[in-house]
Amino acid sequence: MESRPDPTTPLARRKSIVMKAKISRVITRPYLPSGEERIQKVIQRVLSLDENEADTVLETLLQNFSHRHRYFRETLEQNFARVADFVPDIDQVSKQRRLLIGTYFTAEYSVEAAALFNPSIVQVPNQEADPEGSCRFVMSFRATGEGHISSIEFRSGVIDTNNDIYFDGLSDYVATPEIHPNPSYDRHLFRLKLQEMGANNAVTHQLLNRLPDNFTFNDLQGKIAELQNNGQFPPQEQTDAIDMAMWLAQSNYEILFRKEHAISERVIFPVSESERKGIEDARFVRFVDNDGTAVYYATYTAYNGETILPQLIETRDFLSFKHITLNGAQVQGKGMALFPRKIGGNYVMLSRQDGENNTIMFSDNLHFWQQAQILQEPEFPYEFIQMGNSGSPIETPEGWLVVTHGVGPMRTYSLGIELLDLDDPTRIINRIEEPILVPNAYEREGYVPNVVYSCGALIHQDELIIPYASGDQRCGIATLQLPQLMARLTAR
Template sequence: MSKLRLRRYEISISPESSRVIIRPFIPSSPRLITTVIGRALALTEKEVAAELARVKSEFDSRHFDIDSLLLQHFAKVETHVFTHRPLSHERRLLIGALFSGEYALESAALFNPSIVPHPDQSGIPEGALRFIMSLRATGEGHISSIEFRSGVILADGGINLDSVSRFVTIPEVVPNPSYRKESFVTKLHEMGFDNEWTATVLESLEDHFSRSDFTRSVRAVRKQAAPAARDLHRTLECMQWLADSNYELRFSEKLAMSERIIFPVSANESNGIEDARFVRFTGANGEVMYYATYTAYNGKAILPQLIETADFLNFRVLTLNGEAVQNKGMALFPRLIQGSYAMLSRQDDENMLIMFANEPHHWSDPQILMRPAEMWESVKIGNCGSPIETEAGWLVLTHGVGPMRKYCIGAALLDLEDPTKVIGRLKEPLLSPEGNEREGYVPNVVYSCGALVHGRTLILPYAMSDKASAIVSISLDELLDELRR
């Protein structure tokens, strides 16, 4: 363990099982769906009212607007309703409840935090900084989602976390998102579906096209090619998957930060949205955008994805392109370097790499930046979030895996103008799992997805053994002195 002095805060961010959402639970068997609906149709209106009242008395207080959610789930099975008689509002709600269930987002763990300045810095004390913290929440089936917390770092280094709401809300999925044709074509080429059928679908689309434009073009091609050949079916299926993987989300501005949840939407993230690394990115024109790289997991394969937001209310989720988009742990630098975007990555599950690009959605030509050097990182190294700019260089928090799969957090310093040059690395870990930090879902792990500097202090939120999260801080000057030695 490094001799650098850490300030540990009396803050524990622990999972809470009572924070639940309502998810659809619909059997794969059409026969079973019809059977369940039939039982609801057999009830009298009086019986429907009584059963619905029982549901409401038990679950209504746990959700903002349970009626709208139950109606959404009714709509998913409405085609299986085998009567042409109009259904009452109450019967629709009850059928919706039969195909719904609560899901505890963070019942298993709340970990791997990242932290960025809040876009709204109004109304806080002088010398303070309002922040947003993202966390990976994991529930039943190890399905991960993104949660948020907010708070204020005071001028003296104290931290006040905002109270956490008992309610959580999934955002609206924007029904007609837009796409960049160039990125769409590039990804299809990488996937091996650059053929006559993709060319036919894309031919009629503009440089920026909407989901409805895409759907119309696909229908036209299907109709033109009927009956569909096998390769056409596979191509259109792939194009549909790609369209589903790029989507937009919208939260109500009335929701508190802790009430906003990004839950898996597309098939490629059906088993989880893992380890989002948020960064406040400042463009060449001074415009600010928040980016986050994360790992989409479908139970079999992983796929790095990108989130864009300016306000933490409206989000765009995009696939990343390029031969270097392979492994976990991509972390974007917070500004352009010599006119290029820069990204840390891990391609080989051993070393830390760096790569550069003309735009943030396409990455190739990675080069090794750091290899394991000390015993505590001798199995593999990676980043713990985006690099932080200091006057001495780019401060990179690292994670190292050593004997017995123990994860520690270290640090390195890169040259500001040429971040392929390593100025210094800590020989000993900055933070190692100790005491009860060693116990959890994955023992002997401390890990972070991003820190920030406020004044001359590094604020570092970190996860403890994939279960809960805590916060420490350290003097930036002491850390930089150690790295430059």
């Protein structure tokens, strides 16, 4: 099954491209001091300023910060609205004073202050100006800032017919999306998830029975209010059930970026309570359904500071994104990677359930995964501690090409590669015994030393292109020539 070492091992070649974090890429976030009394005191202090002093302070703030953010005044108005209930005689407060109050409840956050790492890459439709024969791509990154909070960022570019890679210009601005005010839900999936959470009781049963097959967040809130008013269930039982239903609803949401935001400006920052400490290691894949339509999915790990929750992102245009909770007994681990099409009528996903082995799962429902089997256990020295995937498998005529990662001595992360059967991906055609990429002297240093890691690759012009992170801090690109690689993987 395995290839034995020889001098022709197709080790990946590094390109000179290095992508580093930029601490100047900042978003705005609401900043609310704890306690209503403290908020009221801040507002009173701002209101106590005379007009000239207030105008001077605001003018200085606008001069210092408005060039750093699109729609800065709009952001200040939104954050003023968050504390408007604490403002006395609000109708008498001028627009300028409202903006000034908004500045005291706004803070900047550097999304890349700590690191930019763990990239994935997908092909997207070419633009009219792209060279003929080129491949346009979107690359995603895990960006980490203050408090080790992770978010998703993007870059775009083209790979030309010579396989030279050109990135589009990096915007000076960074922006978070608008949250869809009234997302919709599938009642059947919602019920199954509540059952999995141990919250499918008489309260939630009656609540869901009052809702249509497809309902909105507003529908849910309305039926919860009706349930609370009739006093049918014991108060604590009812409160616990409603809290679980609301938690589930708020973990499934939709976001939308403005069209004028370049893709490098778009940041998916944690929204729900389940991911308040981070959105980790998104693995994007271009998924083609049976009818030929394409959609982009990404699996990621939501982290709230204590527990993880595997989630799914769905988008068709990288402007609007649906965040959906994954369900099932086998949706427990990290590093899930969806195959780019169904196999034998089923969705297929690689994952690591036990923190050690590479597993594979099949399901007839994208949102529910009940069974998994071990695909392989650590076999080679560079992966003796643990192994897993490094992104979604890539379809080739010879089989499914899978970039893997392994953890070996000195907790060194390296990348490996293998080939799975197209019709039966539980069958491993071959693996290359040596890692294809290991940390070099420069890459050993970083936030986490001795790590190279990837969340996805693509093929263009007979070349495997692997964006990867090193030291959990910066990113590069490595390549492998496909003919030589396949000669090794298909050798008997």
